[in-house]
Structures are given as C-alpha cells and as structure tokens.
Amino acid sequence: MVGGGQLARMTHQAGIPLGVRFRVLADTSSDSAAQVAGDVVVGDYRDLDTLKAFAAGCDVVTFDHEHVPTEHLRALEAAGVAVRPGPDALLHAHDKGVMRKRLAELGVPCPRNRIVADPADVVRFAEEDEGAAGFPVVLKTTVGGYDGKGVWVVRGPEEAAEPFRAGVPVLAEEKVDFVRELAASVVRSPHGQAVAYPVVESLQVDGVCFQVTAPAPGLSAGRAAEAQEIALRIAGELGVTGHLAVEMFETADGRVLVNELAMRPHNSGHWSIDGAVASQFENHLRAVLDLPLGEPSARAPWTVMVNVLGGDYPDMYRPYLHVMARDPGLKVHMYGKDVKPGRKVGHVTVCGSDLDEVRERALHAAAYLRGDITE
Missing domain, CATH: 3.30.1490.20 (ATP-grasp fold, A domain)
Known part of the structure; x- marks a missing residue:
C-alpha cells in the first residue's frame, strides 16, 4: 500500500487474519502504518524509481491516498505491476475536473x-x-x-x-442547499463482483468528517437504494477495483447529488470495522487480491463512529483508561499520531439498538478523549 497513514494501518490490521503479507511505502518511519507493519519502505511516492523498487515482488499495489502522479501509475502498469485501482479509474479521484466531466457524461446527478x-x-x-x-x-x-x-x-x-x-x-x-450529507460505499473486484454497504449519514465540521451514523437515520429504502445504485454504477463505469466511497448531498427537494469520490478505504466507512460483518478494509483487500468479497451488512441496528480530533490535551493515556472503564462496550481506535489541534488521532465506535443512546456514548467518549469534558 502506497501511503503510511491510518488507512494503511487499519488495512494492515484487516489483512492479518487473511494471512496477507503487507508492505507499506511511508513518508517517515513514524507514520501510523509504519509503526505496526513489518515490511516498511520509507520514501517519496512522487519518485518513480522509489515506486518501482517498492513494487518489486508485490502481487498488488494499492493506495491510502489519491496523490500518486498518474504517469507514474501508468509506468508501473507498463512494467507489469498490478495497480488496483488502476490509473484510468484513480484519475477520477485524483482530479476533480476529470471526475465532474465523466460523471456528467454518465448522467450522474451532480451540483x-x-x-x-x-x-x-x-x-x-x-x-x-x-x-x-x-x-x-x-x-x-x-x-x-x-x-x-x-x-x-x-x-x-x-x-x-x-x-x-x-x-x-x-x-x-x-453551493448546494442540502439537508445532510450521505456516503454510499461499494467494493468491486476485478472479475466484477460488487457489494454495497448501508448508506450512512456523515456530519462534517470545518470540512473534516466528525460523525458517521450507519444506517442514515430516516432515509427511505428507495432513496438508499438509489444512492447505492449510483455508487455501483460509478464503480462499474469507471472500472474501479477496491473500495469506492461516494459522498453525496441529500437536498430539501429530495434529490441526491454526488459531491466527491474516494477510491480507497474512507473515513465514512470506519464504522464497518466494528459494525459490519466484513469491514471496508477487509473487503478492499479482498477486492484488490481478487478474492470473493465479504458480507457488508450491519451487525447491529445502529452504529455511530465519532472521530477523535487532537485538542489541547496531548496526553491521551488517562482519558483512554477512563472511557474504557466507563463504557466497556465502546470500541477505541487510536492511530499512533502525535496530538495536534484539529488532527485526526483516532476514532470511537458504538453499536446498539437505541440510536440516541449509541450516539450519546460515542460523542461522550470522543469529547473526553479530546479534553472537551472531564467527567
């Protein structure tokens, strides 16, 4: 996996029970994934020679970000490397102008x-x-x-x-007058098998994902199916291999408009680690390795994931103990990052049958870890 951030860290974690040997190209040895993976190359993903050396001996190369130059990906493919998703697909996540033009050609509703x-x-x-x-x-x-x-x-x-x-x-x-943001996640394999996760509601604060609720509360079955169909159609038409997150706006007049695409595991899918039968990370690996895909359905009626953003409380160990003791059913995921204001340093997840209770527990834990509350 090119990129050593938290997405690579969690993908590595999902690959362990599958017996997947995992190599990471990280910017530094202290990157999130570099701290836990056994095979780490430190180098610049913008350098073609570095990419070629990294890919040597790998069955598949995939990504935790969309920033690798497209010409480098084409060079890897020309050298016989399996790049998934491929450069023709990934270009639509790398370049928003290309993405908008192609979606318009496909008749996908957009702003x-x-x-x-x-x-x-x-x-x-x-x-x-x-x-x-x-x-x-x-x-x-x-x-x-x-x-x-x-x-x-x-x-x-x-x-x-x-x-x-x-x-x-x-x-x-x-600027779309939307009532909320949704995300539809799908996974597609090279031989065309595809699965769709429940459509989620995503709450953004200052442009950063803060809270995800699965499934999206109050979303009709018809509207959810429409969002999933759009995501599956985009994945098929663009030739995506792996996980595709389609971020959407739900408007007051009942429309669903596509906002952004991400061809990798995505923040809106972190809930699936604890809340789905097979997580987005596991299914991304299954897809890029052309293995049969896992079941994407939810394990509980409701799952709420809240990101833990760094604040003015750099030592998270004591609050970490507190939230675990207060709520043994809570799942805490920390990324091994230095705490800086506004930086994603982890997330918490709660599953259950009562949405209000589940949401309150997740929000309380994240706020305590940030230092916003002390009890």
Whole structure:
C-alpha cells in the first residue's frame, strides 16, 4: 500500500487474519502504518524509481491516498505491476475536473459546475451562466485537496482570488442547499463482483468528517437504494477495483447529488470495522487480491463512529483508561499520531439498538478523549 497513514494501518490490521503479507511505502518511519507493519519502505511516492523498487515482488499495489502522479501509475502498469485501482479509474479521484466531466457524461446527478479560468470567470459562473444563482459558490483546486483543504466557500468577487494562488486548475460548483450529507460505499473486484454497504449519514465540521451514523437515520429504502445504485454504477463505469466511497448531498427537494469520490478505504466507512460483518478494509483487500468479497451488512441496528480530533490535551493515556472503564462496550481506535489541534488521532465506535443512546456514548467518549469534558 502506497501511503503510511491510518488507512494503511487499519488495512494492515484487516489483512492479518487473511494471512496477507503487507508492505507499506511511508513518508517517515513514524507514520501510523509504519509503526505496526513489518515490511516498511520509507520514501517519496512522487519518485518513480522509489515506486518501482517498492513494487518489486508485490502481487498488488494499492493506495491510502489519491496523490500518486498518474504517469507514474501508468509506468508501473507498463512494467507489469498490478495497480488496483488502476490509473484510468484513480484519475477520477485524483482530479476533480476529470471526475465532474465523466460523471456528467454518465448522467450522474451532480451540483452545477465548471472549470473557471480566473476570478472574473468565477463571477460569470456565479451570476451569468445558465442556472446561475449568484454567490456564494464553492471553489476547489482540482488536485491535492483533502479534509477541507483546497476548498473555499466564496461569498463574493473579492474572495475569488485565493484559490488561484495554488497554481492548479480551479473548479467552481454551486453551493448546494442540502439537508445532510450521505456516503454510499461499494467494493468491486476485478472479475466484477460488487457489494454495497448501508448508506450512512456523515456530519462534517470545518470540512473534516466528525460523525458517521450507519444506517442514515430516516432515509427511505428507495432513496438508499438509489444512492447505492449510483455508487455501483460509478464503480462499474469507471472500472474501479477496491473500495469506492461516494459522498453525496441529500437536498430539501429530495434529490441526491454526488459531491466527491474516494477510491480507497474512507473515513465514512470506519464504522464497518466494528459494525459490519466484513469491514471496508477487509473487503478492499479482498477486492484488490481478487478474492470473493465479504458480507457488508450491519451487525447491529445502529452504529455511530465519532472521530477523535487532537485538542489541547496531548496526553491521551488517562482519558483512554477512563472511557474504557466507563463504557466497556465502546470500541477505541487510536492511530499512533502525535496530538495536534484539529488532527485526526483516532476514532470511537458504538453499536446498539437505541440510536440516541449509541450516539450519546460515542460523542461522550470522543469529547473526553479530546479534553472537551472531564467527567
């Protein structure tokens, strides 16, 4: 797996009972996955020679992020390396402009969007194009963004210049009046087998995933099936191998619009480690290795996952003991990261039959670990 973050760490964990030997290309020896994997290469994923040396002897190469240059992935394939998902698919997660163009060709419902050339073009998109509704609009760098980085809500022409300073193409999108965010996760294998997880509700705070509820409360069976069908169709049309997370907006008028794609395990699927028969991490490995896929259904009526973000409380050991003692049914997952304000350092998960109780337990534990509460 290229990338040594928490996604690689949890993928490695899922591979242990399957007997999968796991090699990680990490930025540093202290990366989350590098702390636990037995076969670690420290190097720069942007360097082709490093990638080729890393891939030597691997049956399959997969990823915990979308930032490897597409030309490097094509070079690996040309050298006979099994790259999954392949570069033709992964390009749609790497480049938002390519993704939007392809989804439009497929007739997938998306927010109104187009590439904009400069701040004046942003004004034209907001006020003059067909369907324009004025400011605010959302601007995104087409490459390199994650966890709210590379995304701006622009409320007027005077705020439109900042995104262009990154020196990469900028995508403008309408600011959707949504009632909540959903995520539909599917997994697809090379021979075309595919499974779909329950559609979840995802709550974002400052552009970062904070809380996930599985399944999405109050979502009709028809709307859930529509979201799953969209995700399965995208996976098939783009030739995805492995896990695909499709982040969506549910609008007040009943529409579902595709927001983002991630072709790897995803924060919205962390609930599945404890809450599903086969987790997203296990099924991602099964898919990229072309093994039969595992059952994606939920183990309990409700599962709530809350991210633990770093705060001003760097020593988490004592609160770690407290939340375990207070709630033995709680599942705590820590990533081995130094605690910094706003940084994802772990998550907690609670499963049960009473949604209000499950949510309260998960929120309390995450807040205690962050240091927001002391009892």
